[in-house]
Amino acid sequence: MILADKIIKLRKQFAWSQEELADKMGVSRQSVSKWESTNSIPDLNKIIKLAEIFGVTTDYLLKDNIETIESINGEVEPTINSISLNQANRYVDMKNTMSFIIVKGVLLCLFSVVPLFYLLSLVQTQQMDIDSNTATVSGIIIMLVMVTFGVSFFVRTGQFSNELASIEEDEFELEYGVKSIFKEKLEMITSSYHQKLSIGIALFILSVVPFLYVAITNGSTEKILTMLCVLFFMIGAGLYIIIPASAQYNAYSLLIKEGDYHPREKDKNKNIEALAAFYWPLLVAIYLGWSFWTMQWGVTWIVFPVGAVLFAALVGLMGLISKTKS
Numbered sequence: 001m002i003l004a005d006k007i008i009k010l011r012k013q014f015a016w017s018q019e020e021l022a023d024k025m026g027v028s029r030q031s032v033s034k035w036e037s038t039n040s041i042p043d044l045n046k047i048i049k050l051a052e053i054f055g056v057t058t059d060y061l062l063k064d065n066i067e068t069i070e071s072i073n074g075e076v077e078p079t080i081n082s083i084s085l086n087q088a089n090r091y092v093d094m095k096n097t098m099s100f101i102i103v104k105g106v107l108l109c110l111f112s113v114v115p116l117f118y119l120l121s122l123v124q125t126q127q128m129d130i131d132s133n134t135a136t137v138s139g140i141i142i143m144l145v146m147v148t149f150g151v152s153f154f155v156r157t158g159q160f161s162n163e164l165a166s167i168e169e170d171e172f173e174l175e176y177g178v179k180s181i182f183k184e185k186l187e188m189i190t191s192s193y194h195q196k197l198s199i200g201i202a203l204f205i206l207s208v209v210p211f212l213y214v215a216i217t218n219g220s221t222e223k224i225l226t227m228l229c230v231l232f233f234m235i236g237a238g239l240y241i242i243i244p245a246s247a248q249y250n251a252y253s254l255l256i257k258e259g260d261y262h263p264r265e266k267d268k269n270k271n272i273e274a275l276a277a278f279y280w281p282l283l284v285a286i287y288l289g290w291s292f293w294t295m296q297w298g299v300t301w302i303v304f305p306v307g308a309v310l311f312a313a314l315v316g317l318m319g320l321i322s323k324t325k326s
Contacts, residue, residue: 004038010054081172092251094160099247105153112146114229121225186252196245203238207231283307
């Protein structure tokens, strides 16, 4: 293996772009490009610096017959995973399957409050011979059953974790020609993805319109409860459109390491995931605690839209802090 190939291999192993390696070397990106394309050879000082940056011996860089990566301390560096076309396609298929499982769980949890609103609306219209306490208790029981089934779908996604880890958690590189295939696939679905994203966001925004209209026009309690059900169904429709589309788009982006999955974005994404893992369970706990304490389920749902806006603000603040530090 010649020097140019070794520089490419090591750079990819560290998930660096040519620009990032150039910054570390104190040279231009064009210089790195020429080294990798064999149009020029770095001088001895640059080779010594390359060895220091990559943590390998100069012998490994200079001797073509040495192909096993040797670190400065004599240890052999682990090679990164090489992902074939079949493995990449299987990864995308698993992400698509997971997305539909997650959608089912999300919709069950989201719609779990609908039976409660429906029963309370029946009490208001006196279409059923039950009092409000019985309707509330029955609605809460149905809600808990639906949430239980919803959580079971989330648990089922764990069956994919081991196979996904080799791509999502470990360093990898795509075999020759695979990246261009998925880059083309990403370009093909980009327009459809943004269209679906727009429709989903529009449904989220418009979902509150029927409820606000009834509330402003002093509609009956029955109508208000009905419009709350409509609100949740519109939100559910938006999620049903967005989640699978985003899963496929993100899977392609991760494979070719573009967008949010570019090496420069890794640390930011890890921080966002850590925040989400703490934030959303806390928000659900606040919602359930407030709801059971006040029994005003028609009011406490406001926690989620407010919480979503706050989460977006926190993510934006994290990005601003990250840019300031850099």
